Amino acid sequence: MNNAIISWQAHRGGGEYEAPDNTMGANRYAWGLGGIPEADVRSTKDGVIVCLHDATLARTTLAPDEIKDIPVSELTFEEVSKWDAGAKFDEKFRGERVPALEDMFLEMQGRPEHMAYLDLKDVDLRQLGALIDQYGVNRQVIFTHNIQNNCIEMKRIAEGVKSMLWVGGDPERIKNTFQSALESGFRGVDQVQIHLNGDSGEQWPYEIDIEFLQYALAETAKVDVDLEVLPFRFNERSISRLLSLGIRWYATDEPARFLQCVNAWRGHG
Structure with missing residues:
Protein backbone atom coordinates (compact mmCIF):
# COMPACT_ATOMS: atom_id res chain seq x y z
CA MET A 1 0.00 0.00 0.00
CA ASN A 2 2.87 2.37 0.75
CA ASN A 3 3.97 2.37 -2.90
CA ALA A 4 0.70 4.06 -3.90
CA ILE A 5 0.82 7.05 -6.25
CA ILE A 6 0.42 10.24 -4.21
CA SER A 7 -0.57 13.34 -6.19
CA TRP A 8 -0.31 16.86 -4.84
CA GLN A 9 -0.63 20.51 -5.68
CA ALA A 10 1.61 23.28 -4.46
CA HIS A 11 -0.77 25.88 -3.04
CA ARG A 12 -0.11 29.23 -4.77
CA GLY A 13 2.66 27.62 -6.77
CA GLY A 14 5.44 27.16 -4.27
CA GLY A 15 3.44 27.14 -1.13
CA GLU A 16 3.54 29.82 1.53
CA TYR A 17 6.99 28.98 2.83
CA GLU A 18 9.22 27.56 0.11
CA ALA A 19 8.93 29.79 -2.98
CA PRO A 20 7.35 33.17 -3.81
CA ASP A 21 3.76 32.40 -4.66
CA ASN A 22 2.37 32.82 -8.15
CA THR A 23 5.73 33.22 -9.88
CA MET A 24 7.33 31.15 -12.61
CA GLY A 25 10.08 30.30 -10.15
CA ALA A 26 7.46 28.78 -7.86
CA ASN A 27 5.88 26.86 -10.71
CA ARG A 28 9.22 25.39 -11.74
CA TYR A 29 9.94 24.54 -8.12
CA ALA A 30 6.70 22.56 -7.83
CA TRP A 31 7.15 20.83 -11.17
CA GLY A 32 10.69 19.93 -10.20
CA LEU A 33 9.44 18.18 -7.06
CA GLY A 34 6.84 16.25 -9.05
CA GLY A 35 3.83 18.31 -8.04
CA ILE A 36 1.19 20.48 -9.67
CA PRO A 37 1.52 24.23 -9.06
CA GLU A 38 -1.60 26.28 -8.42
CA ALA A 39 -1.95 29.68 -10.05
CA ASP A 40 -4.52 32.26 -8.96
CA VAL A 41 -5.83 34.02 -12.05
CA ARG A 42 -7.11 37.57 -12.43
CA SER A 43 -7.13 40.16 -15.23
CA THR A 44 -5.37 43.47 -15.70
CA LYS A 45 -6.97 46.64 -17.01
CA ASP A 46 -5.84 45.83 -20.54
CA GLY A 47 -7.22 42.29 -20.39
CA VAL A 48 -4.10 40.24 -19.71
CA ILE A 49 -4.69 37.25 -17.44
CA VAL A 50 -2.01 37.19 -14.76
CA CYS A 51 -1.06 34.85 -11.93
CA LEU A 52 -1.60 36.70 -8.66
CA HIS A 53 -3.40 35.72 -5.48
CA ASP A 54 -4.10 39.15 -4.02
CA ALA A 55 -6.05 41.93 -5.69
CA THR A 56 -3.04 44.23 -5.34
CA LEU A 57 0.75 44.08 -5.58
CA ALA A 58 1.35 45.12 -1.97
CA ARG A 59 2.16 41.79 -0.32
CA THR A 60 4.27 40.02 -2.90
CA THR A 61 6.13 42.67 -4.92
CA PRO A 71 -6.14 46.83 -7.76
CA VAL A 72 -4.41 45.14 -10.68
CA SER A 73 -7.73 45.34 -12.51
CA GLU A 74 -7.03 49.08 -12.71
CA LEU A 75 -3.42 48.65 -13.92
CA THR A 76 -2.04 47.57 -17.27
CA PHE A 77 0.06 44.44 -17.58
CA GLU A 78 3.13 46.61 -18.10
CA GLU A 79 2.42 48.40 -14.82
CA VAL A 80 1.85 45.08 -13.02
CA SER A 81 4.79 43.12 -14.35
CA LYS A 82 7.59 45.66 -13.98
CA TRP A 83 8.09 45.12 -10.22
CA ASP A 84 10.13 42.41 -8.58
CA ALA A 85 7.94 39.63 -7.18
CA GLY A 86 10.61 37.44 -5.63
CA ALA A 87 13.01 39.48 -3.53
CA LYS A 88 10.56 40.08 -0.66
CA PHE A 89 10.36 36.34 -0.22
CA ASP A 90 14.07 35.56 -0.61
CA GLU A 91 16.99 37.20 -2.39
CA LYS A 92 17.60 34.06 -4.42
CA PHE A 93 14.30 34.72 -6.19
CA ARG A 94 15.14 38.32 -7.10
CA GLY A 95 14.11 39.04 -10.67
CA GLU A 96 10.83 37.16 -10.58
CA ARG A 97 7.85 39.08 -11.90
CA VAL A 98 4.07 38.69 -11.81
CA PRO A 99 3.70 36.40 -14.82
CA ALA A 100 1.08 36.39 -17.52
CA LEU A 101 -0.78 33.09 -17.55
CA GLU A 102 0.57 32.66 -21.08
CA ASP A 103 4.07 32.38 -19.56
CA MET A 104 2.91 29.35 -17.61
CA PHE A 105 1.17 27.82 -20.62
CA LEU A 106 4.30 28.25 -22.75
CA GLU A 107 6.21 26.03 -20.33
CA MET A 108 3.38 23.50 -20.31
CA GLN A 109 3.09 23.14 -24.09
CA GLY A 110 4.44 19.80 -25.24
CA ARG A 111 5.10 18.72 -21.66
CA PRO A 112 2.07 16.70 -20.56
CA GLU A 113 3.70 16.02 -17.20
CA HIS A 114 3.48 19.75 -16.44
CA MET A 115 -0.02 20.30 -15.10
CA ALA A 116 -1.52 23.32 -13.35
CA TYR A 117 -4.40 24.19 -11.08
CA LEU A 118 -6.06 27.49 -12.00
CA ILE A 132 -6.42 27.37 -22.76
CA ASP A 133 -7.60 26.30 -26.22
CA GLN A 134 -5.03 28.55 -27.91
CA TYR A 135 -2.13 26.82 -26.17
CA GLY A 136 -3.67 23.36 -26.30
CA VAL A 137 -3.11 22.64 -22.62
CA ASN A 138 -6.70 21.60 -21.92
CA ARG A 139 -5.84 18.19 -20.50
CA GLN A 140 -3.13 19.69 -18.31
CA VAL A 141 -5.43 22.17 -16.55
CA ILE A 142 -7.51 21.62 -13.42
CA PHE A 143 -9.82 24.61 -12.96
CA THR A 144 -10.76 25.27 -9.36
CA HIS A 145 -13.31 27.35 -7.52
CA ASN A 146 -15.58 27.21 -4.49
CA ILE A 147 -18.75 27.67 -6.57
CA GLN A 148 -19.78 24.51 -8.36
CA ASN A 149 -21.56 26.32 -11.18
CA ASN A 150 -18.27 27.91 -12.22
CA CYS A 151 -16.71 24.45 -12.44
CA ILE A 152 -19.61 23.30 -14.59
CA GLU A 153 -19.33 26.34 -16.87
CA MET A 154 -15.56 26.08 -17.29
CA LYS A 155 -15.79 22.44 -18.38
CA ARG A 156 -18.46 23.42 -20.88
CA ILE A 157 -16.32 26.23 -22.31
CA ALA A 158 -12.99 24.38 -22.60
CA GLU A 159 -13.22 20.75 -23.64
CA GLY A 160 -10.93 18.39 -21.76
CA VAL A 161 -10.32 20.66 -18.77
CA LYS A 162 -10.83 19.05 -15.38
CA SER A 163 -12.29 20.88 -12.41
CA MET A 164 -11.98 20.90 -8.66
CA LEU A 165 -14.51 22.24 -6.16
CA TRP A 166 -12.68 23.50 -3.09
CA VAL A 167 -14.61 23.44 0.16
CA GLY A 168 -13.60 25.56 3.13
CA GLY A 169 -15.07 27.12 6.24
CA ASP A 170 -16.14 25.59 9.52
CA PRO A 171 -16.99 21.87 9.73
CA GLU A 172 -20.73 22.43 9.34
CA ARG A 173 -20.27 24.48 6.20
CA ILE A 174 -17.82 21.98 4.74
CA LYS A 175 -20.18 19.08 5.37
CA ASN A 176 -23.19 20.94 3.94
CA THR A 177 -21.31 22.00 0.81
CA PHE A 178 -19.99 18.50 0.26
CA GLN A 179 -23.47 17.05 0.69
CA SER A 180 -24.91 19.48 -1.87
CA ALA A 181 -22.22 18.46 -4.37
CA LEU A 182 -22.91 14.80 -3.64
CA GLU A 183 -26.66 15.25 -4.17
CA SER A 184 -25.92 16.85 -7.55
CA GLY A 185 -23.97 13.76 -8.54
CA PHE A 186 -20.83 15.90 -8.41
CA ARG A 187 -21.99 17.49 -11.63
CA GLY A 188 -19.15 19.24 -13.42
CA VAL A 189 -16.62 18.21 -10.76
CA ASP A 190 -13.65 15.87 -11.12
CA GLN A 191 -12.12 16.58 -7.72
CA VAL A 192 -13.33 17.86 -4.36
CA GLN A 193 -10.86 19.53 -2.02
CA ILE A 194 -11.62 19.72 1.69
CA HIS A 195 -9.77 22.23 3.83
CA LEU A 196 -8.39 20.77 7.03
CA ASN A 197 -7.96 23.31 9.79
CA GLY A 198 -6.30 22.30 13.02
CA ASP A 199 -3.17 22.44 15.12
CA SER A 200 -1.36 19.26 14.05
CA GLY A 201 -1.52 17.90 17.61
CA GLU A 202 -0.81 14.39 18.81
CA GLN A 203 -4.46 13.28 18.70
CA TRP A 204 -6.60 13.69 15.60
CA PRO A 205 -5.57 17.25 14.73
CA TYR A 206 -8.29 18.50 12.42
CA GLU A 207 -11.67 20.10 13.02
CA ILE A 208 -13.23 17.82 10.42
CA PHE A 232 -2.88 23.83 6.52
CA ARG A 233 -0.82 22.42 9.38
CA PHE A 234 0.63 18.95 9.44
CA ASN A 235 3.35 16.74 10.79
CA GLU A 236 4.57 13.27 10.00
CA ARG A 237 1.91 11.67 12.19
CA SER A 238 -1.04 13.56 10.70
CA ILE A 239 0.06 12.96 7.10
CA SER A 240 0.57 9.28 7.90
CA ARG A 241 -2.97 9.03 9.24
CA LEU A 242 -4.43 10.72 6.17
CA LEU A 243 -2.46 8.48 3.85
CA SER A 244 -3.48 5.41 5.80
CA LEU A 245 -7.13 6.42 5.36
CA GLY A 246 -6.57 6.03 1.64
CA ILE A 247 -6.45 9.71 0.64
CA ARG A 248 -4.19 10.05 -2.39
CA TRP A 249 -4.59 13.72 -3.41
CA TYR A 250 -3.21 16.61 -1.36
CA ALA A 251 -2.56 20.33 -1.47
CA THR A 252 0.21 21.84 0.60
CA ASP A 253 1.89 25.11 1.50
CA GLU A 254 5.12 23.23 2.22
CA PRO A 255 5.89 20.86 -0.66
CA ALA A 256 9.34 19.69 0.44
CA ARG A 257 8.26 19.04 4.03
CA PHE A 258 5.10 17.32 2.82
CA LEU A 259 7.20 14.99 0.67
CA GLN A 260 9.43 14.22 3.65
CA CYS A 261 6.29 13.11 5.54
CA VAL A 262 5.13 10.99 2.60
CA ASN A 263 8.54 9.33 2.34
CA ALA A 264 8.53 8.62 6.07
CA TRP A 265 5.12 6.92 5.70
CA ARG A 266 6.43 4.85 2.80
CA GLY A 267 9.43 3.82 4.87
CA HIS A 268 7.19 2.49 7.61
CA GLY A 269 5.35 0.19 5.24
Whole structure:
Protein backbone atom coordinates (compact mmCIF):
# COMPACT_ATOMS: atom_id res chain seq x y z
CA MET A 1 0.00 0.00 0.00
CA ASN A 2 2.87 2.37 0.75
CA ASN A 3 3.97 2.37 -2.90
CA ALA A 4 0.70 4.06 -3.90
CA ILE A 5 0.82 7.05 -6.25
CA ILE A 6 0.42 10.24 -4.21
CA SER A 7 -0.57 13.34 -6.19
CA TRP A 8 -0.31 16.86 -4.84
CA GLN A 9 -0.63 20.51 -5.68
CA ALA A 10 1.61 23.28 -4.46
CA HIS A 11 -0.77 25.88 -3.04
CA ARG A 12 -0.11 29.23 -4.77
CA GLY A 13 2.66 27.62 -6.77
CA GLY A 14 5.44 27.16 -4.27
CA GLY A 15 3.44 27.14 -1.13
CA GLU A 16 3.54 29.82 1.53
CA TYR A 17 6.99 28.98 2.83
CA GLU A 18 9.22 27.56 0.11
CA ALA A 19 8.93 29.79 -2.98
CA PRO A 20 7.35 33.17 -3.81
CA ASP A 21 3.76 32.40 -4.66
CA ASN A 22 2.37 32.82 -8.15
CA THR A 23 5.73 33.22 -9.88
CA MET A 24 7.33 31.15 -12.61
CA GLY A 25 10.08 30.30 -10.15
CA ALA A 26 7.46 28.78 -7.86
CA ASN A 27 5.88 26.86 -10.71
CA ARG A 28 9.22 25.39 -11.74
CA TYR A 29 9.94 24.54 -8.12
CA ALA A 30 6.70 22.56 -7.83
CA TRP A 31 7.15 20.83 -11.17
CA GLY A 32 10.69 19.93 -10.20
CA LEU A 33 9.44 18.18 -7.06
CA GLY A 34 6.84 16.25 -9.05
CA GLY A 35 3.83 18.31 -8.04
CA ILE A 36 1.19 20.48 -9.67
CA PRO A 37 1.52 24.23 -9.06
CA GLU A 38 -1.60 26.28 -8.42
CA ALA A 39 -1.95 29.68 -10.05
CA ASP A 40 -4.52 32.26 -8.96
CA VAL A 41 -5.83 34.02 -12.05
CA ARG A 42 -7.11 37.57 -12.43
CA SER A 43 -7.13 40.16 -15.23
CA THR A 44 -5.37 43.47 -15.70
CA LYS A 45 -6.97 46.64 -17.01
CA ASP A 46 -5.84 45.83 -20.54
CA GLY A 47 -7.22 42.29 -20.39
CA VAL A 48 -4.10 40.24 -19.71
CA ILE A 49 -4.69 37.25 -17.44
CA VAL A 50 -2.01 37.19 -14.76
CA CYS A 51 -1.06 34.85 -11.93
CA LEU A 52 -1.60 36.70 -8.66
CA HIS A 53 -3.40 35.72 -5.48
CA ASP A 54 -4.10 39.15 -4.02
CA ALA A 55 -6.05 41.93 -5.69
CA THR A 56 -3.04 44.23 -5.34
CA LEU A 57 0.75 44.08 -5.58
CA ALA A 58 1.35 45.12 -1.97
CA ARG A 59 2.16 41.79 -0.32
CA THR A 60 4.27 40.02 -2.90
CA THR A 61 6.13 42.67 -4.92
CA LEU A 62 8.43 45.65 -4.53
CA ALA A 63 5.91 47.95 -6.21
CA PRO A 64 6.21 51.51 -4.84
CA ASP A 65 3.65 53.07 -2.52
CA GLU A 66 1.88 54.91 -5.31
CA ILE A 67 1.21 51.62 -7.12
CA LYS A 68 1.13 48.78 -4.62
CA ASP A 69 -2.40 49.29 -3.27
CA ILE A 70 -4.12 49.88 -6.61
CA PRO A 71 -6.14 46.83 -7.76
CA VAL A 72 -4.41 45.14 -10.68
CA SER A 73 -7.73 45.34 -12.51
CA GLU A 74 -7.03 49.08 -12.71
CA LEU A 75 -3.42 48.65 -13.92
CA THR A 76 -2.04 47.57 -17.27
CA PHE A 77 0.06 44.44 -17.58
CA GLU A 78 3.13 46.61 -18.10
CA GLU A 79 2.42 48.40 -14.82
CA VAL A 80 1.85 45.08 -13.02
CA SER A 81 4.79 43.12 -14.35
CA LYS A 82 7.59 45.66 -13.98
CA TRP A 83 8.09 45.12 -10.22
CA ASP A 84 10.13 42.41 -8.58
CA ALA A 85 7.94 39.63 -7.18
CA GLY A 86 10.61 37.44 -5.63
CA ALA A 87 13.01 39.48 -3.53
CA LYS A 88 10.56 40.08 -0.66
CA PHE A 89 10.36 36.34 -0.22
CA ASP A 90 14.07 35.56 -0.61
CA GLU A 91 16.99 37.20 -2.39
CA LYS A 92 17.60 34.06 -4.42
CA PHE A 93 14.30 34.72 -6.19
CA ARG A 94 15.14 38.32 -7.10
CA GLY A 95 14.11 39.04 -10.67
CA GLU A 96 10.83 37.16 -10.58
CA ARG A 97 7.85 39.08 -11.90
CA VAL A 98 4.07 38.69 -11.81
CA PRO A 99 3.70 36.40 -14.82
CA ALA A 100 1.08 36.39 -17.52
CA LEU A 101 -0.78 33.09 -17.55
CA GLU A 102 0.57 32.66 -21.08
CA ASP A 103 4.07 32.38 -19.56
CA MET A 104 2.91 29.35 -17.61
CA PHE A 105 1.17 27.82 -20.62
CA LEU A 106 4.30 28.25 -22.75
CA GLU A 107 6.21 26.03 -20.33
CA MET A 108 3.38 23.50 -20.31
CA GLN A 109 3.09 23.14 -24.09
CA GLY A 110 4.44 19.80 -25.24
CA ARG A 111 5.10 18.72 -21.66
CA PRO A 112 2.07 16.70 -20.56
CA GLU A 113 3.70 16.02 -17.20
CA HIS A 114 3.48 19.75 -16.44
CA MET A 115 -0.02 20.30 -15.10
CA ALA A 116 -1.52 23.32 -13.35
CA TYR A 117 -4.40 24.19 -11.08
CA LEU A 118 -6.06 27.49 -12.00
CA ASP A 119 -7.92 29.09 -9.10
CA LEU A 120 -10.47 31.63 -10.31
CA LYS A 121 -10.14 35.07 -8.77
CA ASP A 122 -11.27 37.68 -11.32
CA VAL A 123 -11.30 36.44 -14.91
CA ASP A 124 -13.86 36.11 -17.68
CA LEU A 125 -14.33 32.36 -18.11
CA ARG A 126 -14.72 32.57 -21.87
CA GLN A 127 -11.45 34.47 -22.19
CA LEU A 128 -9.75 31.92 -19.96
CA GLY A 129 -11.16 29.06 -22.01
CA ALA A 130 -10.00 30.66 -25.25
CA LEU A 131 -6.46 30.99 -23.88
CA ILE A 132 -6.42 27.37 -22.76
CA ASP A 133 -7.60 26.30 -26.22
CA GLN A 134 -5.03 28.55 -27.91
CA TYR A 135 -2.13 26.82 -26.17
CA GLY A 136 -3.67 23.36 -26.30
CA VAL A 137 -3.11 22.64 -22.62
CA ASN A 138 -6.70 21.60 -21.92
CA ARG A 139 -5.84 18.19 -20.50
CA GLN A 140 -3.13 19.69 -18.31
CA VAL A 141 -5.43 22.17 -16.55
CA ILE A 142 -7.51 21.62 -13.42
CA PHE A 143 -9.82 24.61 -12.96
CA THR A 144 -10.76 25.27 -9.36
CA HIS A 145 -13.31 27.35 -7.52
CA ASN A 146 -15.58 27.21 -4.49
CA ILE A 147 -18.75 27.67 -6.57
CA GLN A 148 -19.78 24.51 -8.36
CA ASN A 149 -21.56 26.32 -11.18
CA ASN A 150 -18.27 27.91 -12.22
CA CYS A 151 -16.71 24.45 -12.44
CA ILE A 152 -19.61 23.30 -14.59
CA GLU A 153 -19.33 26.34 -16.87
CA MET A 154 -15.56 26.08 -17.29
CA LYS A 155 -15.79 22.44 -18.38
CA ARG A 156 -18.46 23.42 -20.88
CA ILE A 157 -16.32 26.23 -22.31
CA ALA A 158 -12.99 24.38 -22.60
CA GLU A 159 -13.22 20.75 -23.64
CA GLY A 160 -10.93 18.39 -21.76
CA VAL A 161 -10.32 20.66 -18.77
CA LYS A 162 -10.83 19.05 -15.38
CA SER A 163 -12.29 20.88 -12.41
CA MET A 164 -11.98 20.90 -8.66
CA LEU A 165 -14.51 22.24 -6.16
CA TRP A 166 -12.68 23.50 -3.09
CA VAL A 167 -14.61 23.44 0.16
CA GLY A 168 -13.60 25.56 3.13
CA GLY A 169 -15.07 27.12 6.24
CA ASP A 170 -16.14 25.59 9.52
CA PRO A 171 -16.99 21.87 9.73
CA GLU A 172 -20.73 22.43 9.34
CA ARG A 173 -20.27 24.48 6.20
CA ILE A 174 -17.82 21.98 4.74
CA LYS A 175 -20.18 19.08 5.37
CA ASN A 176 -23.19 20.94 3.94
CA THR A 177 -21.31 22.00 0.81
CA PHE A 178 -19.99 18.50 0.26
CA GLN A 179 -23.47 17.05 0.69
CA SER A 180 -24.91 19.48 -1.87
CA ALA A 181 -22.22 18.46 -4.37
CA LEU A 182 -22.91 14.80 -3.64
CA GLU A 183 -26.66 15.25 -4.17
CA SER A 184 -25.92 16.85 -7.55
CA GLY A 185 -23.97 13.76 -8.54
CA PHE A 186 -20.83 15.90 -8.41
CA ARG A 187 -21.99 17.49 -11.63
CA GLY A 188 -19.15 19.24 -13.42
CA VAL A 189 -16.62 18.21 -10.76
CA ASP A 190 -13.65 15.87 -11.12
CA GLN A 191 -12.12 16.58 -7.72
CA VAL A 192 -13.33 17.86 -4.36
CA GLN A 193 -10.86 19.53 -2.02
CA ILE A 194 -11.62 19.72 1.69
CA HIS A 195 -9.77 22.23 3.83
CA LEU A 196 -8.39 20.77 7.03
CA ASN A 197 -7.96 23.31 9.79
CA GLY A 198 -6.30 22.30 13.02
CA ASP A 199 -3.17 22.44 15.12
CA SER A 200 -1.36 19.26 14.05
CA GLY A 201 -1.52 17.90 17.61
CA GLU A 202 -0.81 14.39 18.81
CA GLN A 203 -4.46 13.28 18.70
CA TRP A 204 -6.60 13.69 15.60
CA PRO A 205 -5.57 17.25 14.73
CA TYR A 206 -8.29 18.50 12.42
CA GLU A 207 -11.67 20.10 13.02
CA ILE A 208 -13.23 17.82 10.42
CA ASP A 209 -13.72 14.43 12.05
CA ILE A 210 -12.10 11.33 10.67
CA GLU A 211 -15.47 9.64 10.14
CA PHE A 212 -16.56 12.35 7.73
CA LEU A 213 -13.35 12.03 5.73
CA GLN A 214 -13.93 8.29 5.47
CA TYR A 215 -17.48 8.98 4.29
CA ALA A 216 -16.34 11.60 1.77
CA LEU A 217 -13.64 9.30 0.43
CA ALA A 218 -16.11 6.46 -0.03
CA GLU A 219 -18.75 8.62 -1.74
CA THR A 220 -16.32 10.25 -4.17
CA ALA A 221 -14.73 6.89 -5.02
CA LYS A 222 -18.13 5.54 -6.07
CA VAL A 223 -18.27 8.01 -8.96
CA ASP A 224 -14.52 8.22 -9.74
CA VAL A 225 -14.11 11.70 -8.24
CA ASP A 226 -10.82 12.44 -6.49
CA LEU A 227 -10.93 13.55 -2.88
CA GLU A 228 -8.15 16.04 -2.14
CA VAL A 229 -7.35 17.53 1.25
CA LEU A 230 -5.49 20.70 2.18
CA PRO A 231 -4.03 20.31 5.67
CA PHE A 232 -2.88 23.83 6.52
CA ARG A 233 -0.82 22.42 9.38
CA PHE A 234 0.63 18.95 9.44
CA ASN A 235 3.35 16.74 10.79
CA GLU A 236 4.57 13.27 10.00
CA ARG A 237 1.91 11.67 12.19
CA SER A 238 -1.04 13.56 10.70
CA ILE A 239 0.06 12.96 7.10
CA SER A 240 0.57 9.28 7.90
CA ARG A 241 -2.97 9.03 9.24
CA LEU A 242 -4.43 10.72 6.17
CA LEU A 243 -2.46 8.48 3.85
CA SER A 244 -3.48 5.41 5.80
CA LEU A 245 -7.13 6.42 5.36
CA GLY A 246 -6.57 6.03 1.64
CA ILE A 247 -6.45 9.71 0.64
CA ARG A 248 -4.19 10.05 -2.39
CA TRP A 249 -4.59 13.72 -3.41
CA TYR A 250 -3.21 16.61 -1.36
CA ALA A 251 -2.56 20.33 -1.47
CA THR A 252 0.21 21.84 0.60
CA ASP A 253 1.89 25.11 1.50
CA GLU A 254 5.12 23.23 2.22
CA PRO A 255 5.89 20.86 -0.66
CA ALA A 256 9.34 19.69 0.44
CA ARG A 257 8.26 19.04 4.03
CA PHE A 258 5.10 17.32 2.82
CA LEU A 259 7.20 14.99 0.67
CA GLN A 260 9.43 14.22 3.65
CA CYS A 261 6.29 13.11 5.54
CA VAL A 262 5.13 10.99 2.60
CA ASN A 263 8.54 9.33 2.34
CA ALA A 264 8.53 8.62 6.07
CA TRP A 265 5.12 6.92 5.70
CA ARG A 266 6.43 4.85 2.80
CA GLY A 267 9.43 3.82 4.87
CA HIS A 268 7.19 2.49 7.61
CA GLY A 269 5.35 0.19 5.24
